[in-house]
Amino acid sequence: QRIIGADITMAFDECPPGTAEYDYARKSLDLTLRWLDRGWNHFNETEEKYGYRQSFFPIVQGCVYPDLRRKAAEYVAEKGADGNAIGGLAVGEPTDKMYEMIEIVNEILPTDKPRYLMGVGTPANILEAIERGVDMFDCVMPTRNGRNGMLFTKNGIMNMRNKKWATDFSPIEEDGASYVDTAYSRAYLRHLFISQELLALQIASIHNLAFYLWLVKEARKQILEGNFIPWKKSMIKRVTQRL
Structure with missing residues:
Protein backbone atom coordinates (compact mmCIF):
# COMPACT_ATOMS: atom_id res chain seq x y z
CA GLN A 1 0.00 0.00 0.00
CA CYS A 139 -19.97 0.37 -0.25
CA VAL A 140 -20.58 -1.30 -3.61
CA MET A 141 -24.33 -0.90 -3.23
CA PRO A 142 -24.86 2.26 -5.34
CA THR A 143 -23.21 0.72 -8.40
CA ARG A 144 -23.97 -2.97 -7.86
CA ASN A 145 -27.65 -2.39 -7.20
CA GLY A 146 -27.76 0.22 -9.93
CA ARG A 147 -26.44 -2.27 -12.47
CA ASN A 148 -29.34 -4.53 -11.50
CA GLY A 149 -31.96 -1.84 -12.02
CA MET A 150 -32.38 -0.51 -8.47
CA LEU A 151 -32.38 3.25 -8.07
CA PHE A 152 -32.22 5.00 -4.71
CA THR A 153 -34.07 8.31 -4.64
CA LYS A 154 -35.12 10.94 -2.11
CA ASN A 155 -38.62 9.47 -2.13
CA GLY A 156 -37.90 5.75 -2.20
CA ILE A 157 -36.54 2.81 -4.15
CA MET A 158 -37.32 2.25 -7.82
CA ASN A 159 -36.95 -1.06 -9.67
CA MET A 160 -36.46 0.14 -13.22
CA ARG A 161 -37.34 -3.26 -14.69
CA ASN A 162 -40.92 -2.96 -13.43
CA LYS A 163 -43.56 -2.55 -16.12
CA LYS A 164 -45.07 0.46 -14.33
CA TRP A 165 -42.24 2.64 -15.68
CA ALA A 166 -42.80 1.64 -19.33
CA THR A 167 -45.05 4.62 -20.07
CA ASP A 168 -43.71 7.04 -17.46
CA PHE A 169 -41.94 9.73 -19.47
CA SER A 170 -41.20 11.96 -16.49
CA PRO A 171 -37.55 12.54 -15.50
CA ILE A 172 -35.81 9.81 -13.53
CA GLU A 173 -35.86 12.17 -10.53
CA GLU A 174 -37.14 15.72 -10.98
CA ASP A 175 -34.93 17.20 -8.25
CA GLY A 176 -32.16 14.61 -8.51
CA ALA A 177 -28.51 15.23 -7.74
CA SER A 178 -27.10 14.34 -11.17
CA TYR A 179 -27.51 15.53 -14.74
CA VAL A 180 -28.79 12.08 -15.76
CA ASP A 181 -31.90 12.57 -13.62
CA THR A 182 -33.40 15.14 -15.97
CA ALA A 183 -31.61 14.10 -19.16
CA TYR A 184 -33.44 10.75 -19.36
CA SER A 185 -36.96 9.58 -18.63
CA ARG A 186 -38.00 6.64 -16.50
CA ALA A 187 -39.52 4.95 -19.54
CA TYR A 188 -36.30 5.31 -21.51
CA LEU A 189 -34.18 3.96 -18.68
CA ARG A 190 -36.50 0.97 -18.32
CA HIS A 191 -36.26 0.38 -22.08
CA LEU A 192 -32.46 0.34 -21.79
CA PHE A 193 -32.56 -2.24 -19.00
CA ILE A 194 -35.05 -4.47 -20.81
CA SER A 195 -32.94 -4.20 -23.97
CA GLN A 196 -29.80 -5.02 -21.97
CA GLU A 197 -28.07 -1.86 -23.13
CA LEU A 198 -24.91 -0.98 -21.21
CA LEU A 199 -26.00 2.65 -21.07
CA ALA A 200 -28.63 1.59 -18.51
CA LEU A 201 -25.91 0.44 -16.12
CA GLN A 202 -24.02 3.70 -16.55
CA ILE A 203 -27.05 5.92 -15.99
CA ALA A 204 -28.17 3.98 -12.91
CA SER A 205 -24.68 3.98 -11.41
CA ILE A 206 -24.23 7.72 -11.94
CA HIS A 207 -27.65 8.41 -10.45
CA ASN A 208 -27.06 6.27 -7.35
CA LEU A 209 -23.58 7.64 -6.69
CA ALA A 210 -24.87 11.20 -6.97
CA PHE A 211 -27.75 10.38 -4.63
CA TYR A 212 -25.43 8.89 -2.00
CA LEU A 213 -23.17 11.95 -2.18
CA TRP A 214 -26.20 14.21 -1.83
CA LEU A 215 -27.41 12.18 1.17
CA VAL A 216 -24.21 12.54 3.18
CA LYS A 217 -23.78 16.20 2.25
CA GLU A 218 -27.32 16.88 3.38
CA ALA A 219 -26.70 14.92 6.58
CA ARG A 220 -23.70 17.13 7.31
CA LYS A 221 -25.77 20.24 6.65
CA GLN A 222 -28.51 19.05 9.01
CA ILE A 223 -25.94 18.25 11.73
CA LEU A 224 -24.48 21.76 11.50
CA GLU A 225 -27.96 23.27 11.66
CA GLY A 226 -28.92 21.12 14.66
CA ASN A 227 -31.75 19.36 12.82
CA PHE A 228 -30.22 15.96 12.11
CA ILE A 229 -32.40 13.71 14.31
CA PRO A 230 -35.84 14.82 13.04
CA TRP A 231 -34.52 15.04 9.47
CA LYS A 232 -33.04 11.53 9.73
CA LYS A 233 -36.32 10.06 10.94
CA SER A 234 -38.27 11.59 8.09
CA MET A 235 -35.64 10.64 5.50
CA ILE A 236 -35.54 7.00 6.58
CA LYS A 237 -39.29 6.74 6.08
CA ARG A 238 -38.92 8.21 2.61
CA VAL A 239 -35.86 6.37 1.32
CA THR A 240 -36.99 2.91 2.46
CA GLN A 241 -40.38 2.89 0.73
CA ARG A 242 -40.81 1.09 -2.59
CA LEU A 243 -42.08 3.19 -5.47
Missing part, protein backbone atom coordinates in the same frame (compact mmCIF):
# COMPACT_ATOMS: atom_id res chain seq x y z
CA ARG A 2 2.98 2.29 0.57
CA ILE A 3 4.27 1.50 -2.90
CA ILE A 4 1.00 2.11 -4.73
CA GLY A 5 0.67 5.46 -2.94
CA ALA A 6 -2.46 4.81 -0.91
CA ASP A 7 -3.67 7.89 0.96
CA ILE A 8 -5.15 5.63 3.62
CA THR A 9 -3.40 2.35 4.32
CA MET A 10 -5.70 -0.25 5.85
CA ALA A 11 -4.48 -2.79 8.37
CA PHE A 12 -4.64 -6.42 7.30
CA ASP A 13 -7.51 -8.22 9.02
CA GLU A 14 -9.79 -11.24 8.89
CA CYS A 15 -13.49 -10.59 8.50
CA PRO A 16 -15.47 -13.50 9.97
CA PRO A 17 -19.10 -14.01 8.90
CA GLY A 18 -21.76 -12.36 11.03
CA THR A 19 -22.96 -15.77 12.20
CA ALA A 20 -19.52 -16.97 13.37
CA GLU A 21 -19.37 -18.88 16.65
CA TYR A 22 -17.74 -17.12 19.59
CA ASP A 23 -14.62 -19.29 19.67
CA TYR A 24 -13.94 -18.70 15.98
CA ALA A 25 -14.55 -14.96 16.35
CA ARG A 26 -12.15 -14.79 19.32
CA LYS A 27 -9.35 -16.60 17.48
CA SER A 28 -9.98 -14.49 14.39
CA LEU A 29 -9.73 -11.28 16.41
CA ASP A 30 -6.48 -12.38 18.03
CA LEU A 31 -5.06 -12.98 14.55
CA THR A 32 -6.27 -9.58 13.37
CA LEU A 33 -4.64 -7.84 16.34
CA ARG A 34 -1.34 -9.62 15.72
CA TRP A 35 -1.48 -8.53 12.10
CA LEU A 36 -2.27 -5.00 13.27
CA ASP A 37 0.90 -4.88 15.35
CA ARG A 38 3.02 -6.06 12.44
CA GLY A 39 1.40 -3.63 10.01
CA TRP A 40 1.57 -0.68 12.40
CA ASN A 41 5.23 -1.31 13.14
CA HIS A 42 6.12 -1.65 9.46
CA PHE A 43 4.16 1.49 8.60
CA ASN A 44 6.06 3.50 11.20
CA GLU A 45 9.41 2.05 10.13
CA THR A 46 8.94 3.07 6.49
CA GLU A 47 8.78 6.48 4.88
CA GLU A 48 6.21 8.08 2.62
CA LYS A 49 7.33 7.52 -0.94
CA TYR A 50 5.77 10.27 -3.02
CA GLY A 51 6.04 13.47 -1.03
CA TYR A 52 2.59 13.46 0.56
CA ARG A 53 1.19 12.16 3.82
CA GLN A 54 -0.02 8.57 3.97
CA SER A 55 -2.25 7.50 6.86
CA PHE A 56 -2.81 4.15 8.55
CA PHE A 57 -6.22 2.97 9.77
CA PRO A 58 -6.49 -0.05 12.10
CA ILE A 59 -9.68 -2.11 11.82
CA VAL A 60 -11.94 -3.10 14.72
CA GLN A 61 -13.27 -6.64 14.37
CA GLY A 62 -15.02 -8.91 16.89
CA CYS A 63 -18.13 -10.11 15.07
CA VAL A 64 -21.34 -9.54 17.12
CA TYR A 65 -19.79 -10.15 20.54
CA PRO A 66 -19.68 -7.04 22.76
CA ASP A 67 -16.63 -8.13 24.78
CA LEU A 68 -14.62 -8.83 21.62
CA ARG A 69 -15.65 -5.53 20.07
CA ARG A 70 -14.65 -3.64 23.22
CA LYS A 71 -11.32 -5.46 23.36
CA ALA A 72 -10.62 -4.63 19.73
CA ALA A 73 -11.72 -1.00 20.03
CA GLU A 74 -9.53 -0.43 23.09
CA TYR A 75 -6.54 -2.05 21.38
CA VAL A 76 -7.07 0.00 18.23
CA ALA A 77 -7.60 3.27 20.10
CA GLU A 78 -4.27 2.87 21.88
CA LYS A 79 -2.41 3.02 18.56
CA GLY A 80 -3.24 6.69 18.09
CA ALA A 81 -3.65 6.28 14.34
CA ASP A 82 -4.91 9.03 12.03
CA GLY A 83 -8.28 7.28 11.84
CA ASN A 84 -9.97 4.02 12.76
CA ALA A 85 -12.13 1.59 10.85
CA ILE A 86 -15.00 -0.63 11.96
CA GLY A 87 -15.07 -3.84 9.95
CA GLY A 88 -16.92 -7.12 9.97
CA LEU A 89 -20.44 -5.68 9.91
CA ALA A 90 -23.22 -6.07 7.32
CA VAL A 91 -21.90 -9.60 6.72
CA GLY A 92 -24.98 -11.59 7.66
CA GLU A 93 -25.79 -10.41 11.17
CA PRO A 94 -29.19 -8.80 12.00
CA THR A 95 -29.30 -5.06 11.39
CA ASP A 96 -30.04 -4.26 15.02
CA LYS A 97 -26.88 -6.17 16.00
CA MET A 98 -24.87 -4.09 13.56
CA TYR A 99 -26.14 -0.89 15.15
CA GLU A 100 -25.43 -2.27 18.63
CA MET A 101 -21.82 -3.06 17.69
CA ILE A 102 -21.34 0.41 16.20
CA GLU A 103 -22.54 1.98 19.45
CA ILE A 104 -20.24 -0.18 21.57
CA VAL A 105 -17.19 0.55 19.43
CA ASN A 106 -17.83 4.28 19.12
CA GLU A 107 -18.07 4.65 22.88
CA ILE A 108 -14.36 3.75 22.89
CA LEU A 109 -12.82 5.05 19.66
CA PRO A 110 -11.53 8.64 19.92
CA THR A 111 -13.98 11.30 18.78
CA ASP A 112 -11.28 13.50 17.25
CA LYS A 113 -10.28 10.86 14.67
CA PRO A 114 -12.37 9.74 11.68
CA ARG A 115 -14.43 6.60 12.21
CA TYR A 116 -14.77 4.59 9.03
CA LEU A 117 -17.53 1.97 8.75
CA MET A 118 -16.45 -0.49 6.09
CA GLY A 119 -18.81 -1.90 3.48
CA VAL A 120 -22.03 -0.21 4.64
CA GLY A 121 -24.62 0.23 3.30
CA THR A 122 -28.18 1.22 2.41
CA PRO A 123 -29.21 4.88 2.74
CA ALA A 124 -30.99 4.01 6.00
CA ASN A 125 -27.89 2.17 7.30
CA ILE A 126 -25.76 5.22 6.58
CA LEU A 127 -28.09 7.62 8.37
CA GLU A 128 -28.37 5.34 11.40
CA ALA A 129 -24.58 4.98 11.52
CA ILE A 130 -24.06 8.74 11.27
CA GLU A 131 -26.32 9.17 14.30
CA ARG A 132 -24.08 6.68 16.12
CA GLY A 133 -20.90 8.61 15.35
CA VAL A 134 -19.60 7.25 12.04
CA ASP A 135 -17.81 9.67 9.71
CA MET A 136 -16.79 7.66 6.64
CA PHE A 137 -18.28 4.89 4.52
CA ASP A 138 -17.60 2.76 1.47
Whole structure:
Protein backbone atom coordinates (compact mmCIF):
# COMPACT_ATOMS: atom_id res chain seq x y z
CA GLN A 1 0.00 0.00 0.00
CA ARG A 2 2.98 2.29 0.57
CA ILE A 3 4.27 1.50 -2.90
CA ILE A 4 1.00 2.11 -4.73
CA GLY A 5 0.67 5.46 -2.94
CA ALA A 6 -2.46 4.81 -0.91
CA ASP A 7 -3.67 7.89 0.96
CA ILE A 8 -5.15 5.63 3.62
CA THR A 9 -3.40 2.35 4.32
CA MET A 10 -5.70 -0.25 5.85
CA ALA A 11 -4.48 -2.79 8.37
CA PHE A 12 -4.64 -6.42 7.30
CA ASP A 13 -7.51 -8.22 9.02
CA GLU A 14 -9.79 -11.24 8.89
CA CYS A 15 -13.49 -10.59 8.50
CA PRO A 16 -15.47 -13.50 9.97
CA PRO A 17 -19.10 -14.01 8.90
CA GLY A 18 -21.76 -12.36 11.03
CA THR A 19 -22.96 -15.77 12.20
CA ALA A 20 -19.52 -16.97 13.37
CA GLU A 21 -19.37 -18.88 16.65
CA TYR A 22 -17.74 -17.12 19.59
CA ASP A 23 -14.62 -19.29 19.67
CA TYR A 24 -13.94 -18.70 15.98
CA ALA A 25 -14.55 -14.96 16.35
CA ARG A 26 -12.15 -14.79 19.32
CA LYS A 27 -9.35 -16.60 17.48
CA SER A 28 -9.98 -14.49 14.39
CA LEU A 29 -9.73 -11.28 16.41
CA ASP A 30 -6.48 -12.38 18.03
CA LEU A 31 -5.06 -12.98 14.55
CA THR A 32 -6.27 -9.58 13.37
CA LEU A 33 -4.64 -7.84 16.34
CA ARG A 34 -1.34 -9.62 15.72
CA TRP A 35 -1.48 -8.53 12.10
CA LEU A 36 -2.27 -5.00 13.27
CA ASP A 37 0.90 -4.88 15.35
CA ARG A 38 3.02 -6.06 12.44
CA GLY A 39 1.40 -3.63 10.01
CA TRP A 40 1.57 -0.68 12.40
CA ASN A 41 5.23 -1.31 13.14
CA HIS A 42 6.12 -1.65 9.46
CA PHE A 43 4.16 1.49 8.60
CA ASN A 44 6.06 3.50 11.20
CA GLU A 45 9.41 2.05 10.13
CA THR A 46 8.94 3.07 6.49
CA GLU A 47 8.78 6.48 4.88
CA GLU A 48 6.21 8.08 2.62
CA LYS A 49 7.33 7.52 -0.94
CA TYR A 50 5.77 10.27 -3.02
CA GLY A 51 6.04 13.47 -1.03
CA TYR A 52 2.59 13.46 0.56
CA ARG A 53 1.19 12.16 3.82
CA GLN A 54 -0.02 8.57 3.97
CA SER A 55 -2.25 7.50 6.86
CA PHE A 56 -2.81 4.15 8.55
CA PHE A 57 -6.22 2.97 9.77
CA PRO A 58 -6.49 -0.05 12.10
CA ILE A 59 -9.68 -2.11 11.82
CA VAL A 60 -11.94 -3.10 14.72
CA GLN A 61 -13.27 -6.64 14.37
CA GLY A 62 -15.02 -8.91 16.89
CA CYS A 63 -18.13 -10.11 15.07
CA VAL A 64 -21.34 -9.54 17.12
CA TYR A 65 -19.79 -10.15 20.54
CA PRO A 66 -19.68 -7.04 22.76
CA ASP A 67 -16.63 -8.13 24.78
CA LEU A 68 -14.62 -8.83 21.62
CA ARG A 69 -15.65 -5.53 20.07
CA ARG A 70 -14.65 -3.64 23.22
CA LYS A 71 -11.32 -5.46 23.36
CA ALA A 72 -10.62 -4.63 19.73
CA ALA A 73 -11.72 -1.00 20.03
CA GLU A 74 -9.53 -0.43 23.09
CA TYR A 75 -6.54 -2.05 21.38
CA VAL A 76 -7.07 0.00 18.23
CA ALA A 77 -7.60 3.27 20.10
CA GLU A 78 -4.27 2.87 21.88
CA LYS A 79 -2.41 3.02 18.56
CA GLY A 80 -3.24 6.69 18.09
CA ALA A 81 -3.65 6.28 14.34
CA ASP A 82 -4.91 9.03 12.03
CA GLY A 83 -8.28 7.28 11.84
CA ASN A 84 -9.97 4.02 12.76
CA ALA A 85 -12.13 1.59 10.85
CA ILE A 86 -15.00 -0.63 11.96
CA GLY A 87 -15.07 -3.84 9.95
CA GLY A 88 -16.92 -7.12 9.97
CA LEU A 89 -20.44 -5.68 9.91
CA ALA A 90 -23.22 -6.07 7.32
CA VAL A 91 -21.90 -9.60 6.72
CA GLY A 92 -24.98 -11.59 7.66
CA GLU A 93 -25.79 -10.41 11.17
CA PRO A 94 -29.19 -8.80 12.00
CA THR A 95 -29.30 -5.06 11.39
CA ASP A 96 -30.04 -4.26 15.02
CA LYS A 97 -26.88 -6.17 16.00
CA MET A 98 -24.87 -4.09 13.56
CA TYR A 99 -26.14 -0.89 15.15
CA GLU A 100 -25.43 -2.27 18.63
CA MET A 101 -21.82 -3.06 17.69
CA ILE A 102 -21.34 0.41 16.20
CA GLU A 103 -22.54 1.98 19.45
CA ILE A 104 -20.24 -0.18 21.57
CA VAL A 105 -17.19 0.55 19.43
CA ASN A 106 -17.83 4.28 19.12
CA GLU A 107 -18.07 4.65 22.88
CA ILE A 108 -14.36 3.75 22.89
CA LEU A 109 -12.82 5.05 19.66
CA PRO A 110 -11.53 8.64 19.92
CA THR A 111 -13.98 11.30 18.78
CA ASP A 112 -11.28 13.50 17.25
CA LYS A 113 -10.28 10.86 14.67
CA PRO A 114 -12.37 9.74 11.68
CA ARG A 115 -14.43 6.60 12.21
CA TYR A 116 -14.77 4.59 9.03
CA LEU A 117 -17.53 1.97 8.75
CA MET A 118 -16.45 -0.49 6.09
CA GLY A 119 -18.81 -1.90 3.48
CA VAL A 120 -22.03 -0.21 4.64
CA GLY A 121 -24.62 0.23 3.30
CA THR A 122 -28.18 1.22 2.41
CA PRO A 123 -29.21 4.88 2.74
CA ALA A 124 -30.99 4.01 6.00
CA ASN A 125 -27.89 2.17 7.30
CA ILE A 126 -25.76 5.22 6.58
CA LEU A 127 -28.09 7.62 8.37
CA GLU A 128 -28.37 5.34 11.40
CA ALA A 129 -24.58 4.98 11.52
CA ILE A 130 -24.06 8.74 11.27
CA GLU A 131 -26.32 9.17 14.30
CA ARG A 132 -24.08 6.68 16.12
CA GLY A 133 -20.90 8.61 15.35
CA VAL A 134 -19.60 7.25 12.04
CA ASP A 135 -17.81 9.67 9.71
CA MET A 136 -16.79 7.66 6.64
CA PHE A 137 -18.28 4.89 4.52
CA ASP A 138 -17.60 2.76 1.47
CA CYS A 139 -19.97 0.37 -0.25
CA VAL A 140 -20.58 -1.30 -3.61
CA MET A 141 -24.33 -0.90 -3.23
CA PRO A 142 -24.86 2.26 -5.34
CA THR A 143 -23.21 0.72 -8.40
CA ARG A 144 -23.97 -2.97 -7.86
CA ASN A 145 -27.65 -2.39 -7.20
CA GLY A 146 -27.76 0.22 -9.93
CA ARG A 147 -26.44 -2.27 -12.47
CA ASN A 148 -29.34 -4.53 -11.50
CA GLY A 149 -31.96 -1.84 -12.02
CA MET A 150 -32.38 -0.51 -8.47
CA LEU A 151 -32.38 3.25 -8.07
CA PHE A 152 -32.22 5.00 -4.71
CA THR A 153 -34.07 8.31 -4.64
CA LYS A 154 -35.12 10.94 -2.11
CA ASN A 155 -38.62 9.47 -2.13
CA GLY A 156 -37.90 5.75 -2.20
CA ILE A 157 -36.54 2.81 -4.15
CA MET A 158 -37.32 2.25 -7.82
CA ASN A 159 -36.95 -1.06 -9.67
CA MET A 160 -36.46 0.14 -13.22
CA ARG A 161 -37.34 -3.26 -14.69
CA ASN A 162 -40.92 -2.96 -13.43
CA LYS A 163 -43.56 -2.55 -16.12
CA LYS A 164 -45.07 0.46 -14.33
CA TRP A 165 -42.24 2.64 -15.68
CA ALA A 166 -42.80 1.64 -19.33
CA THR A 167 -45.05 4.62 -20.07
CA ASP A 168 -43.71 7.04 -17.46
CA PHE A 169 -41.94 9.73 -19.47
CA SER A 170 -41.20 11.96 -16.49
CA PRO A 171 -37.55 12.54 -15.50
CA ILE A 172 -35.81 9.81 -13.53
CA GLU A 173 -35.86 12.17 -10.53
CA GLU A 174 -37.14 15.72 -10.98
CA ASP A 175 -34.93 17.20 -8.25
CA GLY A 176 -32.16 14.61 -8.51
CA ALA A 177 -28.51 15.23 -7.74
CA SER A 178 -27.10 14.34 -11.17
CA TYR A 179 -27.51 15.53 -14.74
CA VAL A 180 -28.79 12.08 -15.76
CA ASP A 181 -31.90 12.57 -13.62
CA THR A 182 -33.40 15.14 -15.97
CA ALA A 183 -31.61 14.10 -19.16
CA TYR A 184 -33.44 10.75 -19.36
CA SER A 185 -36.96 9.58 -18.63
CA ARG A 186 -38.00 6.64 -16.50
CA ALA A 187 -39.52 4.95 -19.54
CA TYR A 188 -36.30 5.31 -21.51
CA LEU A 189 -34.18 3.96 -18.68
CA ARG A 190 -36.50 0.97 -18.32
CA HIS A 191 -36.26 0.38 -22.08
CA LEU A 192 -32.46 0.34 -21.79
CA PHE A 193 -32.56 -2.24 -19.00
CA ILE A 194 -35.05 -4.47 -20.81
CA SER A 195 -32.94 -4.20 -23.97
CA GLN A 196 -29.80 -5.02 -21.97
CA GLU A 197 -28.07 -1.86 -23.13
CA LEU A 198 -24.91 -0.98 -21.21
CA LEU A 199 -26.00 2.65 -21.07
CA ALA A 200 -28.63 1.59 -18.51
CA LEU A 201 -25.91 0.44 -16.12
CA GLN A 202 -24.02 3.70 -16.55
CA ILE A 203 -27.05 5.92 -15.99
CA ALA A 204 -28.17 3.98 -12.91
CA SER A 205 -24.68 3.98 -11.41
CA ILE A 206 -24.23 7.72 -11.94
CA HIS A 207 -27.65 8.41 -10.45
CA ASN A 208 -27.06 6.27 -7.35
CA LEU A 209 -23.58 7.64 -6.69
CA ALA A 210 -24.87 11.20 -6.97
CA PHE A 211 -27.75 10.38 -4.63
CA TYR A 212 -25.43 8.89 -2.00
CA LEU A 213 -23.17 11.95 -2.18
CA TRP A 214 -26.20 14.21 -1.83
CA LEU A 215 -27.41 12.18 1.17
CA VAL A 216 -24.21 12.54 3.18
CA LYS A 217 -23.78 16.20 2.25
CA GLU A 218 -27.32 16.88 3.38
CA ALA A 219 -26.70 14.92 6.58
CA ARG A 220 -23.70 17.13 7.31
CA LYS A 221 -25.77 20.24 6.65
CA GLN A 222 -28.51 19.05 9.01
CA ILE A 223 -25.94 18.25 11.73
CA LEU A 224 -24.48 21.76 11.50
CA GLU A 225 -27.96 23.27 11.66
CA GLY A 226 -28.92 21.12 14.66
CA ASN A 227 -31.75 19.36 12.82
CA PHE A 228 -30.22 15.96 12.11
CA ILE A 229 -32.40 13.71 14.31
CA PRO A 230 -35.84 14.82 13.04
CA TRP A 231 -34.52 15.04 9.47
CA LYS A 232 -33.04 11.53 9.73
CA LYS A 233 -36.32 10.06 10.94
CA SER A 234 -38.27 11.59 8.09
CA MET A 235 -35.64 10.64 5.50
CA ILE A 236 -35.54 7.00 6.58
CA LYS A 237 -39.29 6.74 6.08
CA ARG A 238 -38.92 8.21 2.61
CA VAL A 239 -35.86 6.37 1.32
CA THR A 240 -36.99 2.91 2.46
CA GLN A 241 -40.38 2.89 0.73
CA ARG A 242 -40.81 1.09 -2.59
CA LEU A 243 -42.08 3.19 -5.47
